[in-house]
Amino acid sequence: MTDPVALLSGYLRIDTSNPPGDCRGAAELLCGALRQSGLSPVTFGARPEKPNVLCHVGGTEEPGLVLIHHMDVVPAKAEEWSVPPFSAEVRGGFLYGRGTLDTKGLGAAHWCAALRAAKAGILRRKLFLVANADEEVGGGEGAEYFVRNLPFPIGAAYGMNEGGVGVRDVFGAGGKFFLLNMWEKGPVWMKLSAAGRAGHGSRPTAKDAPARLARAMARVAELREPARLTEPVRDMLRVLRAKGFLDLDVDALRSGAEEAAALETLGARFPEIDPLLRNTFAVTTLAAGFKPNVIPSSAEGTIDVRIVPGEEPEAVAARVRALIADLDVSVGLLFAEKPNGSPMGPLYGAMEAAVLSVYPDAAVLPYMCTGFTDSRFFRSIGIPTYGLMPLLLPREEHGKIHGVDERIPVDGIEEMTRIVYALIERWNA
Numbered sequence: 001m002t003d004p005v006a007l008l009s010g011y012l013r014i015d016t017s018n019p020p021g022d023c024r025g026a027a028e029l030l031c032g033a034l035r036q037s038g039l040s041p042v043t044f045g046a047r048p049e050k051p052n053v054l055c056h057v058g059g060t061e062e063p064g065l066v067l068i069h070h071m072d073v074v075p076a077k078a079e080e081w082s083v084p085p086f087s088a089e090v091r092g093g094f095l096y097g098r099g100t101l102d103t104k105g106l107g108a109a110h111w112c113a114a115l116r117a118a119k120a121g122i123l124r125r126k127l128f129l130v131a132n133a134d135e136e137v138g139g140g141e142g143a144e145y146f147v148r149n150l151p152f153p154i155g156a157a158y159g160m161n162e163g164g165v166g167v168r169d170v171f172g173a174g175g176k177f178f179l180l181n182m183w184e185k186g187p188v189w190m191k192l193s194a195a196g197r198a199g200h201g202s203r204p205t206a207k208d209a210p211a212r213l214a215r216a217m218a219r220v221a222e223l224r225e226p227a228r229l230t231e232p233v234r235d236m237l238r239v240l241r242a243k244g245f246l247d248l249d250v251d252a253l254r255s256g257a258e259e260a261a262a263l264e265t266l267g268a269r270f271p272e273i274d275p276l277l278r279n280t281f282a283v284t285t286l287a288a289g290f291k292p293n294v295i296p297s298s299a300e301g302t303i304d305v306r307i308v309p310g311e312e313p314e315a316v317a318a319r320v321r322a323l324i325a326d327l328d329v330s331v332g333l334l335f336a337e338k339p340n341g342s343p344m345g346p347l348y349g350a351m352e353a354a355v356l357s358v359y360p361d362a363a364v365l366p367y368m369c370t371g372f373t374d375s376r377f378f379r380s381i382g383i384p385t386y387g388l389m390p391l392l393l394p395r396e397e398h399g400k401i402h403g404v405d406e407r408i409p410v411d412g413i414e415e416m417t418r419i420v421y422a423l424i425e426r427w428n429a
Contacts, residue, residue, distance in 0.1 A: 021072045024049055027052075058123035072135055072137075085406075100406050162181075179388070180388050182342055184375065186311070210288040217286065227278050232367075280306045
């Protein structure tokens with residue numbers, strides 16, 4: 001099957017919401033498409049309901065190319081959608097469904113472009129297709145299991161995954177920008193806890209657990225650390241300047257106050273850049289009490305911190321502890337990973353050329369993603385991995401990822417497939 005719209009429509013109708021993350025039907029569909037073309041995919045996983053798919057499509061030379069996406073999706077509340085979220089309904093030129101953008105649409109483009117390349121006989125270098133389970137809950141039973149239990153060696157290779165996007169106007173009106181994910185900020189999730197006496201709601205004190213936690217959370221929410229440059233962001237700003245979208249010369253800045261002031265101005269002009277210039281702190285959950293007139297004896301909440309390269313999770317946690325030290329609120333690490341990334345290499349150039357073959361007036365930018373993806377697992381086994389969903393969309397459409405009425409332009413599905421095919425073609429030139 002090399003029609004990406006047909007493949008994606010069938011893919012979307014399989015509910016792979018995670019939790020529970022049952023991807024068996026999705027894996028069967030994807031493997032069926034490969035077997036129809038005479039290929040021999042392999043499935044393996046930590047549990048039967050969470051299979052991972054690996055297929056060597058063709059080619060013998062290295063470095064190879066690994067095209068990666070994940071089969072699971074976040075849950076969708078049907079009552080909030082204008083169409084059933086797993087119906088794959090077409091309306092107004094859009095194909096609706098949970099996973100269209102994250103990342104079943106990307107997977108359909110990978111699959112169909114790879115099958116076309118195999119049929120065309122252009123595969124000199126090894127080409128692999130990968131579909132992982134479990135990404136939406138951390139990847140432990142998906143990509144992490146996958147890289148630790150490979151059924152056969154992949155060899156020297158580069159990977160292409162999610163994490164970057166094509167977006168209009170983000171750095172200037174009329175601009176077409178493809179943000180190629182080279183780096184990812186590190187997630188540091190912390191739990192803040194306060195304990196105290198229980199009492200009647202009519203007799204509050206400053207020492208009450210919820211009150212202390214609320215003050216601590218307010219300080220964290222208002223925390224805005226100084227802006228600073230990291231190499232991934234410096235690389236992006238260099239390209240933006242070279243392409244005429246910025247006047248700022250980051251290599252001419254003197255460190256210290258001059259750099260910080262220039263970066264603050266930049267972040268105010270382009271809000272999308274601001275979280276790339278600093279660690280960010282978000283209050284995500286709060287829990288306390290059971291009755292309006294009872295002061296509970298405990299309260300807790302969580303914060304989601306995303307750290308820039310060069311930061312250590314424990315050092316950031318220590319700064320949070322110091323910030324609220326006078327409030328007697330404990331801070332514990334729930335989950336932490338350092339920022340990770342891949343160096344600029346030949347795949348960047350091939351991806352840029354592939355995008356320009358369809359959008360000759362676009363700007364391809366090296367980018368540091370504020371989220372984190374399965375790419376970190378492939379990087380951990382020596383596969384430099386980048387991320388891009390090569391689909392040009394307005395900014396507001398990207399807001400539907402994990403949201404209500406997630407959708408993809410029908411003509412954009414084939415367009416994405418063309419760009420992936422152009423990448424494979426250039427990688428084998």
